[in-house]
Amino acid sequence: MARTFRIAALAILTLWFGSAGPVSAAPQDRPVRAVATxxxxxxxxxxxxxxxxTVATLVGPxxxxxxxxxxxxDARKLAEADIVFVNGLGLEGWFDRLIRxxxxRAPVVVASAGVKPIPAQDEHAHEDGDHGHGHGDHAVDPHAWQDVANVRTYVANIRDGLAKVDPAHADAYRAAAAAYLAELDALERDVRAAIARIPPERRRIITTHDAFGYFAAAYGLRFIAPQGVSTDSEASPRDVAAIIRQIRKERVPAVFLENISDxxxxxxxxxxxxARVGGKVYSDALSAPGGPAATYLDLMRSNLKAFDAALMPG
Structure with missing residues (x-):
C-alpha cells in the first residue's frame, strides 16, 4: 500500500514538474541554488x-x-536548482525517480565519483556460526564519508561542479576548497592519534547499522551491527541473539546509539x-544546528570523543 502511494505521488509530481525547462548557468545577481541529498x-x-x-537539503539533520x-x-527544490549533489554508491535509492x-535540467554531481568503494559487509556473519542473514541489496557500502580521505574527493567534485555552473566565482571555490582540505588534513591526524591511544584489544564497537565500514578500514576500529548498510529493514531476533552472544564471547566494551535510529x-x-552504552554517534546525518555534530568536522570529532570516552580503560 505504501509503495503504491509513493508511485502515485511521484506520478502527480511528474504532472506538476515534468514540463520544467532547462536550467541555465546561475545568474550573476544571485547565489547559485544548490540542492544536496x-x-x-x-x-x-x-x-x-x-x-x-545557497544550499537546500532533501534529508535534514x-x-x-x-x-x-x-x-x-522535494521535487520543487530540484526543479528550482542550478546544481544538484548526490552521494551515489546506492545511498539514495529514491533519487532517480524523484529527479525524473x-x-x-540541473546538472547532477555525484560527490563520491572517484572514491574506491568497499563491499557491503555480510553484517551477520558472526563467529558463532550464524551466517547469511543480510538485510538489503547494496553491493557496496555507500558511507564513504566516514573515511576522511574520501571526503577530499567529495570536496574536489563539489568544487569542480560549482565552478562549472558559476565560472565567475571559480577562483573563490578553489580557494575555499583548498582551505577546507587543510582542515580535513588536521582532522585526519587527530582521528589517527585518538584511535592509536585506544588499546588494540578494546577497539571493538557495536552500532545500530553498518555505517562505519570505511572508518574501520581506514583507522582500525572494528564495528558490529545488527542491521546492514541500509536501515530499510529491521534485524531479526536471531540476528540480535547472535550479536549478544558475540559481545559476551569477545567482551566487546561498548554499544553506541546512532542519531538516525530507534x-x-x-x-x-x-x-x-x-556491554556499556557509550552514548550517541553520528553516522548518516548531522545533528541539528547548535548540536554537537552540526558540521562534518564536528561530527567526526564528536564521534571520536564518544569512542575515546567509552573504550579507554579506567
Whole structure:
C-alpha cells in the first residue's frame, strides 16, 4: 500500500514538474541554488560554496537518508536548482525517480565519483556460526564519508561542479576548497592519534547499522551491527541473539546509539549482553544546528570523543 502511494505521488509530481525547462548557468545577481541529498553532503557544499551558494537539503539533520519518501516540496527544490549533489554508491535509492518527477535540467554531481568503494559487509556473519542473514541489496557500502580521505574527493567534485555552473566565482571555490582540505588534513591526524591511544584489544564497537565500514578500514576500529548498510529493514531476533552472544564471547566494551535510529533495540542488546552504552554517534546525518555534530568536522570529532570516552580503560 505504501509503495503504491509513493508511485502515485511521484506520478502527480511528474504532472506538476515534468514540463520544467532547462536550467541555465546561475545568474550573476544571485547565489547559485544548490540542492544536496542529505545533511552531511549539504555541509560540504556550504564549506566550498560560501556566500556564493545557497544550499537546500532533501534529508535534514537527524534524519535517515536511506528511506526518503519524496514529497512535492522535494521535487520543487530540484526543479528550482542550478546544481544538484548526490552521494551515489546506492545511498539514495529514491533519487532517480524523484529527479525524473521533478523535471529539472540541473546538472547532477555525484560527490563520491572517484572514491574506491568497499563491499557491503555480510553484517551477520558472526563467529558463532550464524551466517547469511543480510538485510538489503547494496553491493557496496555507500558511507564513504566516514573515511576522511574520501571526503577530499567529495570536496574536489563539489568544487569542480560549482565552478562549472558559476565560472565567475571559480577562483573563490578553489580557494575555499583548498582551505577546507587543510582542515580535513588536521582532522585526519587527530582521528589517527585518538584511535592509536585506544588499546588494540578494546577497539571493538557495536552500532545500530553498518555505517562505519570505511572508518574501520581506514583507522582500525572494528564495528558490529545488527542491521546492514541500509536501515530499510529491521534485524531479526536471531540476528540480535547472535550479536549478544558475540559481545559476551569477545567482551566487546561498548554499544553506541546512532542519531538516525530507534535506540530501543540497541538498549536491549546492551542490557542483555552487559556491554556499556557509550552514548550517541553520528553516522548518516548531522545533528541539528547548535548540536554537537552540526558540521562534518564536528561530527567526526564528536564521534571520536564518544569512542575515546567509552573504550579507554579506567
Amino acid at each position: 542529505f545533511s552531511i553532503l549539504g555541509d560540504l557544499v556550504r564549506q566550498v560554496g560560501g556566500s556564493h551558494v 537527524d534524519s535517515d537518508a536511506h528511506g526518503l519518501s519524496p514529497s512535492p516540496a 518527477a521533478s523535471g529539472t 535506540p530501543r533495540q540497541m538498549q536491549q542488546i546492551a542490557r542483555e549482553s552487559g
